[in-house]
Amino acid sequence: MAAWSVTPWRNGRRKPILRWIGIGCLSLWALLFVTQVLTSELVPRIKVRWRAALTASDRATLERRFMLDAVGQVSSSTWEYTLLDTSRSNITGLVLHPSVEDTDDIDRGRLEISGNATPSDREAWLIHRTPIGRHPVIVDFLPGICLLTGVAGLSASLRCDDKDRGNCRAS
Numbered sequence: 190m191a192a193w194s195v196t197p198w199r200n201g202r203r204k205p206i207l208r209w210i211g212i213g214c215l216s217l218w219a220l221l222f223v224t225q226v227l228t229s230e231l232v233p234r235i236k237v238r239w240r241a242a243l244t245a246s247d248r249a250t251l252e253r254r255f256m257l258d259a260v261g262q263v264s265s266s267t268w269e270y271t272l273l274d275t276s277r278s279n280i281t282g283l284v285l286h287p288s289v290e291d292t293d294d295i296d297r298g299r300l301e302i303s304g305n306a307t308p309s310d311r312e313a314w315l316i317h318r319t320p321i322g323r324h325p326v327i328v329d330f331l332p333g334i335c336l337l338t339g340v341a342g343l344s345a346s347l348r349c350d351d352k353d354r355g356n357c358r359a360s
Contacts, residue, residue: 211342218335228315233306236293271309
């Protein structure tokens with residue numbers, strides 16, 4: 190038998206490894222799901238007037254940094270956004286940033302969303318306030334990847350036949 194063959198999977202070790210991978214991924218999916226359900230909230234729409242000299246790429250970088258999801262351009266230097274991270278630190282950073290000339294629907298004195306801000310149809314949850322939440326692809330696909338990997342791991346471990354020789358069948 191070749192050295193590269195099924196040696197790591199001998200003696201029934203494949204079944205527990207796949208089962209633990211499946212259980213771990215499904216547990217992470219369940220944790221993400223419960224966290225999303227418990228911490229979801231509708232987030233507000235705000236307007237930001239950028240300084241005129243700001244380039245489009247610099248604006249895009251600041252939009253990612255402050256979790257601003259563009260709704261549309263209101264005027265040459267003013268944009269309307271959905272603010273996904275409504276934490277005080279994010280609002281403070283946005284309001285005090287030198288590239289921001291003005292904001293609408295943010296109480297600049299108290300550094301919080303004003304009471305008359307228009308709610309958006311978007312929801313944000315706890316992950317949007319973490320560094321990983323600044324990457325929309327990860328936020329959108331992480332729960333699905335965990336669920337699929339968990340189901341695949343558990344179903345593969347159930348296909349293992351360790352009664353005869355302790356090895357898994359290829360199916």
